Amino acid sequence: MHLHFNQSRSLILLARYCDTLLSIGPQQQQPKPNFNTCTTTTTTVDGFQEAVELGFFGLVKNLPYYVKGHCDGLICVVINDGGDGALVLWNPSIRQYKRLPLPRNFHSTREVFGLGFDSTIGDYKVVRAPSSYCQTKIKDYHPQVEVLTLGSNTWRKIPDEDTPPFCIEHFFQATNANGALYWLVAANDDPFRCEILRFDLAKEKFKVVPSPPDTFRRNVSWLGTLEGSLCAIHTQRLSYVDVWTSKDDETWTKLITIPRMPGPEASVRHSDYVPLCFTRSGAVVIGIKLEGFATYHPIENKVSKLAVHGVEHWLQETVCAESLVSPYAADEPAPARQHQMRSAHTASRNLWQLILGLKHGVANYFSCSSGDPRQ
Numbered sequence: 001m002h003l004h005f006n007q008s009r010s011l012i013l014l015a016r017y018c019d020t021l022l023s024i025g026p027q028q029q030q031p032k033p034n035f036n037t038c039t040t041t042t043t044t045v046d047g048f049q050e051a052v053e054l055g056f057f058g059l060v061k062n063l064p065y066y067v068k069g070h071c072d073g074l075i076c077v078v079i080n081d082g083g084d085g086a087l088v089l090w091n092p093s094i095r096q097y098k099r100l101p102l103p104r105n106f107h108s109t110r111e112v113f114g115l116g117f118d119s120t121i122g123d124y125k126v127v128r129a130p131s132s133y134c135q136t137k138i139k140d141y142h143p144q145v146e147v148l149t150l151g152s153n154t155w156r157k158i159p160d161e162d163t164p165p166f167c168i169e170h171f172f173q174a175t176n177a178n179g180a181l182y183w184l185v186a187a188n189d190d191p192f193r194c195e196i197l198r199f200d201l202a203k204e205k206f207k208v209v210p211s212p213p214d215t216f217r218r219n220v221s222w223l224g225t226l227e228g229s230l231c232a233i234h235t236q237r238l239s240y241v242d243v244w245t246s247k248d249d250e251t252w253t254k255l256i257t258i259p260r261m262p263g264p265e266a267s268v269r270h271s272d273y274v275p276l277c278f279t280r281s282g283a284v285v286i287g288i289k290l291e292g293f294a295t296y297h298p299i300e301n302k303v304s305k306l307a308v309h310g311v312e313h314w315l316q317e318t319v320c321a322e323s324l325v326s327p328y329a330a331d332e333p334a335p336a337r338q339h340q341m342r343s344a345h346t347a348s349r350n351l352w353q354l355i356l357g358l359k360h361g362v363a364n365y366f367s368c369s370s371g372d373p374r375q
Contacts, residue, residue: 009025009321009322010025010277010319010320010321010322011023011024011025011092011093011319011320011321011322012024012025012276012277012285012287012317012318012319013054013067013075013092013317013318013319013320014051014311014314014316014317014318015065015066015067015314015315015316015317015318016313016314016315017064017065017066017315018062018063018064018065019060019061019062020053020054020055020056020060020061021053021054021056021060021092022051022052022053022054022310022311022314023051023052023053023054023092024050024051024052024293024308024311050308050309050310051308051309051310051311052310053310054092056090056092056097059077059079059086059088059097060077060079063079063080063081063082064079064080064109065077065078065079065080065109066078066109066170066171066316067173067316067318068111068112068113068114068115068173068174069113069114069115069116069173069174069175069176069181070115070173070176070318070320071115071116071117071124071176072117072124072321072323072325073091073092073093073320073321073322073323073324073325074089074090074091074115074124074320074323074325074327075089075090075091075092075115075318075320076088076089076113076114076115076126077089077090078108078109078111078113079108079109080108080109084102084106084108085102085106085107085108085109086099086102087099087100087101087102087106087113087126088100089115089126089150089327090327091323091325091326091327092320093322093323093324094324094326096326096327096328097327098327098328100126100148100153101148101153101154101155103128103146103148103155104155107131107133107134107138109170110131110133110134110137110138110170111128111131111134111170112128112129112130112131112168112169112170112172112174112183113126113127113128113129113174114126114127114129114174114176114181114183114199115127115174115176115181116174116176116179116180116181116201117176117201118149118179118201118202119179119202120202121149121151121202123149123150123151123330124149124150124330125147125148125149125150125201126147126148126150127145127146127147127148127174127181127199127201128144128145128146128147128148128155129145129164129168129174129183129199130143130144130145130163130164130166130167130168131143131167131168131169131170132167132168132169132170132186133169133170134167134170135167143163143167144157144158144160144163145157145158145162145163145164145199145206146158147204149330150329150330151330153330158204162204162205162206163206164185164197164206165188166185166186166188166195166197167185168183168184168185168197169184171315171316172184173316173318175223175224175225175230176225177225177228177229177230178229178230178246178247178248178249179200179201179202180198180199180200180201180249181198181199181201182196182197182198182199182209182223182230183196183197183223184196184197184220184221184223185197192219193219194211194219194220194221195208195209195211196208196209196210196211196220196223196232197209198249209246209249209250210249210250210252211232211252212232212234212242212244212246212252212254213252214234216234216237216238218234218235218237219234219235220232220233220234220235221233221234221235221236222274224274224275224319225319226243226245226255226275226277226278226284227277227278229245229246229247229255230245230246230247230249231243231244231245231255231275232244232245232246232252233273233275236272236273239259239260240257240258240259240260241257241258241259241260241272241273241275242254242256242257243255243256243257243258243275256275256284256298257298258273258275258284258286258296258303259296259301259303260272260273260303261294261303261305272288272289272291273286273287273288274286274287274288274289274317276317276319277319279295281297282297282298282299283295283296283297283298284296284297284298285306287317292305292306292308292311293305293306293308293311294306
């Protein structure tokens with residue numbers, strides 16, 4: 001069974017707060033053959049065998065930082081450098097980063113940000129949203145929403161009447177999908193109940209999105225994307241995890257049900273399993289808090305532990321596609337910027353197809369060379 005990522009190659013970034021970032025990601029994943037009939041195995045996968053440390057130009061070494069969001073291979077990172085702090089856009093694929101101007105009354109890693117692409121203007125937007133930590137801990141904190149369009153490189157405040165009556169936990173990443181940013185927030189009438197908050201990148205308006213249906217009336221405990229679609233999972237107190245998806249913010253469809261691994265690893269905690277990405281063969285790569293990684297293949301109904309060396313702990317997982325989009329793309333005039341973005345996307349796709357083609361060609365050559373000499 002071959003496991004390789006859909007479309008362009010993806011990277012899984014692991015943020016470690018006061019340590020460097022790690023990256024794991026497959027090229028062509030080839031598990032070792034398994035002849036055991038048990039549904040839980042341990043597998044080694046090319047590209048996942050060992051985590052790679054990302055230097056990030058020394059910006060985060062021994063410093064607190066959080067990944068706040070990502071879009072098209074660009075990562076939004078806030079760093080507490082002991083001074084005013086730093087807000088950075090970074091593309092790990094091409095090793096470029098750009099410091100963004102700080103908004104007024106900036107509170108470093110305790111802030112909430114999101115990053116997305118507004119297709120109506122052909123530009124990226126960084127959104128500053130109200131922070132639960134700042135609301136609770138900082139005197140005279142005034143929740144407000146500000147937007148920075150990369151083409152302007154300046155912050156502007158949206159009207160007070162459009163500021164949502166919610167604050168967001170600073171350690172939550174924004175989920176970018178369906179032309180919007182999403183966060184989980186505590187309901188105003190019940191702090192133990194979560195709601196899904198949506199910010200439309202074009203209209204710059206907030207609304208609450210209905211949660212997926214659940215007969216057990218559980219909270220949504222995770223938001224993310226799989227293959228570009230908004231996905232959610234409920235608090236995990238059962239022997240399986242349902243992953244729901246929505247493309248219109250109204251209708252939820254059950255995408256996949258992931259069983260928990262049997263054995264000692266089957267301990268039930270909240271928000272244990274984090275589905276990270278699909279492979280072309282339909283398997284799901286899963287991050288398991290405090291335990292490591294696994295893959296689940298629904299056709300075979302098999303959960304396999306994924307052996308990854310060099311990963312002892314991490315705070316956040318971020319799955320981003322490799323791209324050639326530069327953090328400085330918005331510094332170009334609008335027509336050139338849009339051309340650069342389209343070209344970068346096409347070049348990334350073509351480069352990946354070329355690599356796959358070369359691999360298949362080399363594999364076929366050696367397959368023919370090592371074949372039966374009688375043929």
